[in-house]
Amino acid sequence: MTARNVDAGTLVGTAGGVSGTLTAATGSAPGSLFTLVQTDTLSVYVTVPEDNAAAVAIGKPAVVTVPALPGDTLRGRVARTAGALDATARTLLTEVRVANPTGVFLPGMYAQVQLALGAGTAPLRVPATALVIRDGPPQVVTVAPDSTVRYQTVTIGRDLGSWVEVTGGLVDGSVVVVNPADDLRDGARVHIGAANSARAP
Structure with a gap:
């Protein structure tokens, strides 16, 4: 022009x-x-701590307030998440979308978000010696009801010393092999002694 x-x-x-x-x-x-x-619809980004991340789900309600506008409240819902924790901060980036029909909330404002997460679900724990770490992702060896073993890929959380948190890939009550031998093959049949189950804290 x-x-x-x-x-x-x-x-x-x-x-x-x-x-x-x-x-x-x-x-x-x-x-x-x-x-x-x-400005009719705003996206608010919040980081959720690891302890509560498992309870975050798309569609969960949220309440958004802005310190600069006391008394004004917007209600929205979780639109999406990063899908994985930040490796350093151990937090989950979460996007909350809220309707802003009057335009009172301006883009760039600092906001506070309350998410209705409930108590959340505590991660499972297994003995650290149960982990099998070779070339690929970490695994544990589970024992099926017919006494056969299966190598199960898991996602691990915090290292608690003699125990390790498992945040994915294992269900509560699974029977795991505490010290699997290097030559233990997938599908092998074993004799179960004192059982060790994955458990919640």
Whole structure:
């Protein structure tokens, strides 16, 4: 858009919204002119601690408040999660979407989120010696009701010393081999002595 016709020009957006940051001026190189911000629905991002992450589910209700606007409350629901914990912070990035029909909440505001998570589900624990770590992901050896063994891939959580949390791949009450021999084959039949089961704390 040149200087001689800038006053007569009309720009039409492909969606409704509020004009945000202006990124162009008369005589500047071709490119975007400004950012269009939609404020009728907002996404709020919150990090959920590992102890509560298992209870986060899409559709769970949430209450959002903004310290800068005391007394105003928005209600929304969990839209999606990162699907995995941050390896360093041990938190789950979660997106909550809320309706903002009056536009009172502005993009970029600091918000506080309350999620209805309930008590959550405690992860299972197995003896550390039950873990089989070779070339692939960690596994444990489980014993079926017919006394045959199966190598089961698991997802491990916190290392608790003599015990390790298992956050996936194993069900409560599974019978595991505490010290599996290196030559123990998948499908082999074993004699069960004192049983050790995966258990919740």
